[in-house]
Amino acid sequence: MENLRIDLRSDTVTEPTPAMRRAMAEAEVGDDVYGEDPTVRRLEETAAQILGKEAGLFVSSGTMGNLAALLAHTQPGQEVILDANSHIFYYEAGGLARIAGLMPRPIETEKGCITAQQLRQAVRSRDIHFPPPALFCLENTHNRAGGAVLPQDEVEAVVECARELGLRTHLDGARLMNAAVFQNQPPARLAQPFDSVMLCLSKGLAAPVGSVLVGSAEFIAQARRARKILGGGMRQAGVLAAAGLIALTEMPKRLGEDHARARRLAEGLRSIAGLAVKGEVQTNMVIVEVTAEGWDAARLVQAWRSAGILTNAISPQAVRLVTHYQITDENVDRVIAVTERMMAQAG
Numbered sequence: 003m004e005n006l007r008i009d010l011r012s013d014t015v016t017e018p019t020p021a022m023r024r025a026m027a028e029a030e031v032g033d034d035v036y037g038e039d040p041t042v043r044r045l046e047e048t049a050a051q052i053l054g055k056e057a058g059l060f061v062s063s064g065t066m067g068n069l070a071a072l073l074a075h076t077q078p079g080q081e082v083i084l085d086a087n088s089h090i091f092y093y094e095a096g097g098l099a100r101i102a103g104l105m106p107r108p109i110e111t112e113k114g115c116i117t118a119q120q121l122r123q124a125v126r127s128r129d130i131h132f133p134p135p136a137l138f139c140l141e142n143t144h145n146r147a148g149g150a151v152l153p154q155d156e157v158e159a160v161v162e163c164a165r166e167l168g169l170r171t172h173l174d175g176a177r178l179m180n181a182a183v184f185q186n187q188p189p190a191r192l193a194q195p196f197d198s199v200m201l202c203l204s205k206g207l208a209a210p211v212g213s214v215l216v217g218s219a220e221f222i223a224q225a226r227r228a229r230k231i232l233g234g235g236m237r238q239a240g241v242l243a244a245a246g247l248i249a250l251t252e253m254p255k256r257l258g259e260d261h262a263r264a265r266r267l268a269e270g271l272r273s274i275a276g277l278a279v280k281g282e283v284q285t286n287m288v289i290v291e292v293t294a295e296g297w298d299a300a301r302l303v304q305a306w307r308s309a310g311i312l313t314n315a316i317s318p319q320a321v322r323l324v325t326h327y328q329i330t331d332e333n334v335d336r337v338i339a340v341t342e343r344m345m346a347q348a349g
């Protein structure tokens with residue numbers, strides 16, 4: 003077996019494209035903390051325009067973008083209502099409590115979309131006993147739900163409800179471009195209901211570093227201050243923003259290929275005894291559940307690793323595989339063939 007490495011752990015493993023590297027080398031720069039980096043400004047304006055908001059902010063990661071949004075929307079001691087499997091609650095090292103001083107109110111959902119009814123039940127009266135509810139968050143596509151796209155009519159209904167209840171609203175749109183491609187809708191349409199949206203440039207869009215946060219000019223001014231507090235004021239960041247501009251404007255076009263490969267991978271793996279593929283594959287993620295006797299997610303990850311295939315376990319029985327621009331049709335076929343052999347031998 004040749005020494006092949008097929009990295010399906012995440013779309014974050016994507017390396018900058020040759021066009022990005024050229025743009026980075028040639029980027030016009032300045033000191034962005036003084037607001038003088040023309041490339042960063044262009045990225046922020048472009049992001050705001052594409053997502054249909056007034057202003058944008060370049061941040062070093064999705065985690066920083068979400069946290070800056072929490073800080074800008076709330077005061078310490080307030081309550082944030084979000085899905086129990088959301089990235090902000092599950093994977094951001096508790097920054098919402100540790101740094102923003104917020105009380106999380108996690109809600110269990112089917113596939114990441116809190117319903118208007120659940121939200122109404124969760125929001126308590128402004129009683130002295132309760133932390134004041136301030137912010138409502140959703141995530142699209144939903145990471146732990148396997149790249150699931152939130153139904154836009156449900157999103158609109160629940161965000162409308164949040165607004166009626168006096169809450170601000172934030173969308174963790176790390177992979178909003180994948181949702182837009184799946185729904186064949188402009189990203190601004192999916193972003194429209196929310197006060198703020200965070201989008202990652204460094205996932206399937208392949209930029210080496212960075213995310214953008216968008217919202218009203220007033221909100222972005224607050225978030226810019228929050229970014230400074232978090233140590234995220236960068237200087238000649240135009241070298242990064244140059245790659246980000248290509249990520250934002252050129253890379254979304256090809257995300258459909260990743261989705262097609264994920265579906266093909268899912269179909270192949272679904273037919274193998276001892277494995278089950280969870281739900282419908284809508285975007286670039288496949289969640290495989292191990293049902294074979296004596297197997298669990300850790301063993302499956304290890305067996306794949308020995309064959310040069312890298313994946314991540316996301317629970318004791320489930321493994322996540324993510325397609326991206328460095329994964330080819332041949333890679334997909336190879337993963338299926340290797341897995342068939344592996345599971346047959348395990349018998």
Ligand SMILES: *Cc1c(COP(=O)(O)O)cnc(C)c1O
Nearest residue numbers: 063064065066089141145174176
């Ligand atoms: C990756 C991710 C983030 C955070 O992005 P980082 O750049 O890794 O900090 C936030 N939300 C979701 C849904 C993600 O998948």
